[in-house]
Amino acid sequence: MVSAFLDMDRRQTIAAAAVDASAELFPERGLGRLWEPVRDQCFQAGSDYLAATERFGNDHVLHQDPNGARLAFQNSVRQLVDAAQGVDAFYNAHRGHLEKATSTMSTIPVLAQQAKTVAQSARNALAATEQRYREYPSVVAASEELETAIAALDSARSRGRAESVRSDAERVREAASALEDAVKQAPDTQRRTEMTVSSVSTRLSAVRTRVDRLDPAYSALLREFNAASSADLVDNSSRSRTHIDQADIDLREAKQSLAAGNPEHALALMAEARSHLADAEACVDAVTNRLSTLREVRADPAKKEREVRFRLKDAQMFAVNQGLVAQWGSVLDAQIARLERASASLTGTHPDYWSYVVQLDSVEAFIGETVEKMRARP
Incomplete structure (x- = not known):
């Protein structure tokens, strides 16, 4: 009985340590909950073992009731063996994980x-x-x-x-x-910062030159085209110069930080300066690109419409070839009316070419999205 108890206790101790490791390292596995009935069986077998030992541990009692002692010892051994086998079954069922948990814990x-x-x-x-x-x-x-x-x-x-x-x-x-x-x-930060300051200084000068071209381009927009074609760009000149001024401030502060032995702060300021310069360039590009686009459309208003109609026809053919006319045919056909409305809007001495471009771009984007949806069908 003592041998059976020690064997069960050794197995239970090893398994319990592995379960504790699993519960702490991999709680999502939930092995602690699965271990509880096995652990309780071990506790009960151990409790019965202690009770038998205490009851028949005295030689006088043992000799008075040898049959009762033998039966108690046999029952205890059976319970201890069953508990040990339960531990083995549990451990073998989760051996890989338990050994990993034990190894990791160690x-x-x-x-x-x-x-x-x-x-x-x-x-x-x-x-x-x-x-x-x-x-x-x-x-x-x-x-x-x-x-x-x-x-x-x-x-x-x-x-x-x-x-x-x-x-x-x-x-x-x-x-x-x-x-x-x-x-x-x-x-290496000092050297990198010096190079960055020099690079930003050169770029600042270049962007200033580009900004100087913004006002003439905006004036051309007002002279040559409908005022509505450039209404959203009215503040671009002042915004670009605000960004230029802020970049210049950042550059001066960066030079001061560099001289004071704080190149990392100077680098942070250079990042902000570059952001302002990028915004200033975007303001310039918005005006110059608008002027270029409107002049191109004015020279041949039907060219862009032809391009969009070609894309629409291509999308319609795709729907036919893929057997999707019932689902998407009417959707694509409806874009013809949108194209005709856009073309009809070019009236008067100074047509609103920009509104025309925006409408055609919207139709073209819708056609592209529709084709993607057709391609992505189950």
């Missing part, structure tokens, strides 16, 4: 120690770099993140939370790697 202390070693290496690299580089915002932020990650790892280890230790150890490793990268890149 590596977690090693992961934590390795993370601390990597963190110390990053700290040493930081201490060895020049003071001016240690004051760069990217280096400061990376160092602070590493210290926060180390504190979280220490807390998880003190609480004995394996999954937290594993995730926090990975966070420490990532933070240490980020700090080392920041330290390595710091010496």
Whole structure:
């Protein structure tokens, strides 16, 4: 009976440890719930074993009722063997996962120690770099993140939370790697910033030249075409110059930051300057492209309509070839009326060519979307 108890207890202990590892590392598997009836059977068998031992552990009682003792011991052995077999059945049914959980759990202390070693290496690299580089915002932020990650790892280890230790150890490793990268890149930041400032200065001059062409182009729009064709562009000149002025301010502040030994702030300012320059260029392109488009349409108004009608005919043929006329034929046919309305809108001494273009573009986009829907049919 004692041998059966020790065997059951050993098996139950191994399985329980594996289940605990699974519950902590892979709670979504729900093995803790499946283990409960097996565990309860072990507890009951152990309880009955202790009761039999306590009742017949005295030699006097044992000799008084040897048959009762034999029956109690036999029942206890049977219960212990059944419980052990239940443990084996459960463990064998989930062996792969339980062994993985146990193996993973055993590596977690090693992961934590390795993370601390990597963190110390990053700290040493930081201490060895020049003071001016240690004051760069990217280096400061990376160092602070590493210290926060180390504190979280220490807390998880003190609480004995394996999954937290594993995730926090990975966070420490990532933070240490980020700090080392920041330290390595710091010496090159000054040179990169100087090149960026020079590049933005050149681009600012070029965009200023482009902006100077905006007002003449807008004036041509007003002279040559219906006022409605450029109503949405009336503020482009002032907006482009506002962006230019802000880019110039960013550039001057960046030069000051660079001279003060803060190239990272200068880089951030250069990113903002580039964004403003892109917006200024977009304002210019909107006007010059509009003028070019309207002149092209005015020279041959029917050209764009012919192109859209060709796309419509092509879409109709596709519907016929794919047997989709019943579903999409009327939808495509309705675009003919839209094309005719757009063409009929070109009236008067100064037709609104832009409205004409917008209507045709809308029809063309609708045709494209319809073709895509037909292609994507089940």
